[in-house]
Amino acid sequence: MDLRLRIWRQKNKNTTGKLVTYELPGISPDMSFLEMLDVLNERLIEQGEEPVAFDHDCREGICGMCGLVINGVAHGPEVTTTCQLHMRHFKDGDTITIEPWRAKAFPILKDLVVDRSAFDRIIQAGGYISVSTGGTPDANAILISKESADAAMDAAACIGCGACVAACPNGSAMLFTGAKIAHLSHLPQGQPERYDRVRNMVQAMDAEGFGGCTNYGECAAVCPKEIKLDVIARMNGDLIKSTFLSSGTRKMGPNATRNGK
Amino acid sequence: MTGVMTLYQTSIGKKVVMAVTGAILLGFVFVHMFGNLKIYSGPVALNEYAEQLRYLGKPIFGHEQLLWIARVVLLGAVVMHITSAVQLTMQSNSSRPLPYSVNTRTQPAYRYASYTMRWGGVVLFLFIIFHLLHFTFGVVGYSSGQFVNPHGGVYEVYNNVVYGFMNPIVSIFYIAAMIALGLHIYHGTWSMFQTLGISNEKVSGTLRGFAAALALVIALGNISIPIAVLTGIIGLS
Numbered sequence: 092m093d094l095r096l097r098i099w100r101q102k103n104k105n106t107t108g109k110l111v112t113y114e115l116p117g118i119s120p121d122m123s124f125l126e127m128l129d130v131l132n133e134r135l136i137e138q139g140e141e142p143v144a145f146d147h148d149c150r151e152g153i154c155g156m157c158g159l160v161i162n163g164v165a166h167g168p169e170v171t172t173t174c175q176l177h178m179r180h181f182k183d184g185d186t187i188t189i190e191p192w193r194a195k196a197f198p199i200l201k202d203l204v205v206d207r208s209a210f211d212r213i214i215q216a217g218g219y220i221s222v223s224t225g226g227t228p229d230a231n232a233i234l235i236s237k238e239s240a241d242a243a244m245d246a247a248a249c250i251g252c253g254a255c256v257a258a259c260p261n262g263s264a265m266l267f268t269g270a271k272i273a274h275l276s277h278l279p280q281g282q283p284e285r286y287d288r289v290r291n292m293v294q295a296m297d298a299e300g301f302g303g304c305t306n307y308g309e310c311a312a313v314c315p316k317e318i319k320l321d322v323i324a325r326m327n328g329d330l331i332k333s334t335f336l337s338s339g340t341r342k343m344g345p346n347a348t349r350n351g352k
Numbered sequence: 353m354t355g356v357m358t359l360y361q362t363s364i365g366k367k368v369v370m371a372v373t374g375a376i377l378l379g380f381v382f383v384h385m386f387g388n389l390k391i392y393s394g395p396v397a398l399n400e401y402a403e404q405l406r407y408l409g410k411p412i413f414g415h416e417q418l419l420w421i422a423r424v425v426l427l428g429a430v431v432m433h434i435t436s437a438v439q440l441t442m443q444s445n446s447s448r449p450l451p452y453s454v455n456t457r458t459q460p461a462y463r464y465a466s467y468t469m470r471w472g473g474v475v476l477f478l479f480i481i482f483h484l485l486h487f488t489f490g491v492v493g494y495s496s497g498q499f500v501n502p503h504g505g506v507y508e509v510y511n512n513v514v515y516g517f518m519n520p521i522v523s524i525f526y527i528a529a530m531i532a533l534g535l536h537i538y539h540g541t542w543s544m545f546q547t548l549g550i551s552n553e554k555v556s557g558t559l560r561g562f563a564a565a566l567a568l569v570i571a572l573g574n575i576s577i578p579i580a581v582l583t584g585i586i587g588l589s
């Protein structure tokens with residue numbers, strides 16, 4: 092199939108970019124979307140042009156690196172990661188517009204590559220449990236109901252790809268942050284720090300410059316791991332409870348102190 | 353108190369303010385709509401209702417005391433609701449400095465309501481101001497001699513309403529505003545359950561249904577009145 096691509100080209104963080112049009116004939120419908128871009132890049136290199144920079148790693152839908160906005164939809168027309176999207180979802184003669192994730196908190200580094208370290212800082216603020224090292228705990232020493240285990244696993248499926256932010260008209264990171272909080276909030280191991288965690292992570296999320304949530308639902312519609320809006324409701328509920336259950340801002344971990352003291 | 357302020361400083365906390373104040377306004381618009389329907393019981397019933405409102409909470413509260421408390425709470429709710437809405441809108445607007453050149457919504461058309469919340473809210477705000485100037489103070493929308501100020505001890509609320517809606521432009525504006533209110537309530541009510549952490553996968557369908565029913569009842573209940581006046585089902589007493 093023959094395609095026309097409109098791709099966002101941007102030299103670096105400090106310049107502004109623009110959409111550049113490329114003709115790309117002879118693409119097989121069996122190729123993945125990233126393989127199609129590989130073909131484009133090989134041809135660009137042969138012509139002595141700068142190849143298009145795009146992120147990718149596992150190419151099997153688990154690392155979350157390969158985010159692209161394809162024709163205005165994060166990860167394109169199928170609910171999966173870009174690397175798992177195949178060219179059979181497009182038609183011969185199609186024009187495909189490819190843009191990077193657009194969010195103030197995700198600065199564009201080059202072309203289609205964005206810096207998602209804002210997510211890492213949200214995780215650092217509380218997306219973990221504090222355990223003192225020691226002997227290996229016995230298996231099944233802590234009982235977990237099937238419902239809780241399922242709910243935690245569903246939330247834990249989030250791969251941190253950032254499609255939720257990219258798709259959200261508010262540029263909100265609530266689905267990602269909610270998934271990380273819900274994952275631990277459903278498990279017994281997450282309980283001791285549950286309310287400090289939610290407060291710290293929500294504050295970190297706001298500090299990165301993401302938008303607020305108005306429940307459009309665009310995030311859950313594009314999430315390749317089918318994270319549900321439920322995780323946002325749970326985060327909201329936990330944050331409200333935290334207001335009444337633990338006061339002051341307390342950092343997490345074994346040396347946790349209250350109000351920064 | 354520090355906990356509440358810490359909550360308010362977050363984006364979610366501002367949503368909680370919108371949800372709580374929204375719930376207050378929601379309770380008000382429902383009761384208000386229900387009261388309005390007394391117009392179908394005739395002039396005596398509606399005028400009496402207007403008078404009795406001044407004695408709300410009797411005998412604990414004196415003349416107009418509870419009414420004034422309600423007015424202050426509602427005004428406070430509107431101010432807090434709008435303040436949070438503006439703060440959150442500014443936060444959202446700055447979160448994506450460069451827009452996409454291709455924007456595709458993946459959500460079904462019935463989620464249209466979620467895209468009308470901000471401008472629809474502005475319409476509601478303008479409507480609230482017009483509504484007060486119109487039916488409460490009688491300074492807009494009437495020819496001279498039509499409006500009898502209910503604050504003077506004489507209650508001609510029934511005729512005030514009928515005269516008001518005999519003006520088709522006013523009626524159309526009310527109907528349009530009630531459609532905006534219906535959309536706002538449909539998304540807002542479900543959004544409220546989500547913000548307060550009440551919604552989850554099992555109940556969200558039911559909650560959406562409840563939101564839709566509430567929105568329809570409130571919007572249609574109010575819309576029926578200007579239509580009844582314009583079609584002559586209800587006339588001057």
Ligand code: HEM
Pocket residue numbers: 304305306367368370371372373374375377378381433434437466469470472473474476477533536537539540541543544545547548
């Ligand atoms: C009759 C008056 C009103 C009622 C009954 C009402 C009710 C509500 C409710 C229940 C919510 C949901 C809160 C939440 O997100 O959890 C809401 C949200 C909202 N309201 Fe209102 N509201 C009213 C007037 C206004 C006005 C005058 C504005 C003006 C700016 C406004 C703007 C908004 C916005 C922007 C949202 C957030 C939208 C979203 O979450 O998608 N509202 N409203």
Ligand code: SF4
Pocket residue numbers: 248249250251252253254255256266267270310313314315316317318
């Ligand atoms: S919630 Fe879904 S869309 Fe958002 S980062 Fe996680 S996997 Fe990606």
Ligand code: FES
Pocket residue numbers: 146147148149150151152153154155156157172173174175
């Ligand atoms: S490259 Fe790893 S998820 Fe797509």
